[in-house]
Amino acid sequence: MDGRQSFLQDDDDDSLLFEKLQEHVLERYPNPERKGCIDHATLETWVYSPRKLDLSDPKYLHVLKCAECTRELIDLRKQRDARRKAQIGNQAARAGNWLWAGIAAVLACAIAIGGVAYWRVHSPSSSVATIPATPIALAIDLSQAGTTRGGETSTVPPVALPRRVVAAHILLPYFSPGGKYVVSVTMDKDGSPAKAETTGTANVNGFHADLAVTLDLRNLPQGTYYLATTHEGDRASYYYPLTVR
Numbered sequence: 717m718d719g720r721q722s723f724l725q726d727d728d729d730d731s732l733l734f735e736k737l738q739e740h741v742l743e744r745y746p747n748p749e750r751k752g753c754i755d756h757a758t759l760e761t762w763v764y765s766p767r768k769l770d771l772s773d774p775k776y777l778h779v780l781k782c783a784e785c786t787r788e789l790i791d792l793r794k795q796r797d798a799r800r801k802a803q804i805g806n807q808a809a810r811a812g813n814w815l816w817a818g819i820a821a822v823l824a825c826a827i828a829i830g831g832v833a834y835w836r837v838h839s840p841s842s843s844v845a846t847i848p849a850t851p852i853a854l855a856i857d858l859s860q861a862g863t864t865r866g867g868e869t870s871t872v873p874p875v876a877l878p879r880r881v882v883a884a885h886i887l888l889p890y891f892s893p894g895g896k897y898v899v900s901v902t903m904d905k906d907g908s909p910a911k912a913e914t915t916g917t918a919n920v921n922g923f924h925a926d927l928a929v930t931l932d933l934r935n936l937p938q939g940t941y942y943l944a945t946t947h948e949g950d951r952a953s954y955y956y957p958l959t960v961r
């Protein structure tokens with residue numbers, strides 16, 4: 717398995733690890749009397765807005781020794797995921813309508829200026845036009861990265877991304893805080909202007925934080941860059957080697 721494959725699969729491996737851990741707890745730590753259990757409202761907060769809790773508090777380790785709390789967490793996550801799926805479904809339907817409206821507008825415009833052929837010949841022939849704008853979904857696993865800041869080199873294998881609009885699911889290094897992040901692509905680690913930049917909100921899930929962002933890399937020449945993440949509460953950036961193919 718080469719480095720790229722393992723980086724794409726790590727996300728699955730990671731979920732698998734948590735699944736195994738959960739199975740282990742469900743099997744080994746029944747707690748029918750609910751001794752020392754975390755109340756339902758807190759578990760709900762854990763699943764829906766984990767940033768409101770200090771999950772580094774040792775009291776939450778209880779879950780690792782309690783099948784009942786683990787079961788409750790699993791159920792709550794299922795409910796949350798089902799709700800999110802339904803929301804995404806609605807958004808996709810709206811986006812679909814919007815897309816068709818956009819295409820209709822472009823066509824009407826093309827006809828108005830003398831037909832589709834004219835529009836094709838005279839449309840700007842930048843390289844962007846030839847790369848589809850449809851985002852390509854990719855996982856970026858930074859969970860194994862040490863806490864490297866400017867100057868130091870990251871220990872994770874370089875991230876490789878295509879010259880596309882990338883809908884990235886970033887697995888941040890373990891124990892990263894949730895909250896708003898700026899994700900950018902830079903030439904160096906000296907704070908020069910970003911070649912691409914976006915923002916997203918990371919959700920803490922157990923020991924790691926997930927960040928979903930969309931990066932437009934269509935204008936970037938192929939080459940080596942840095943992927944930089946900056947948390948709103950900590951202006952220091954973390955840099956990861958990046959190859960754009």
Ligand SMILES: [Zn+2]
Nearest residue numbers: 753754782785
């Ligand atoms: Zn419990």
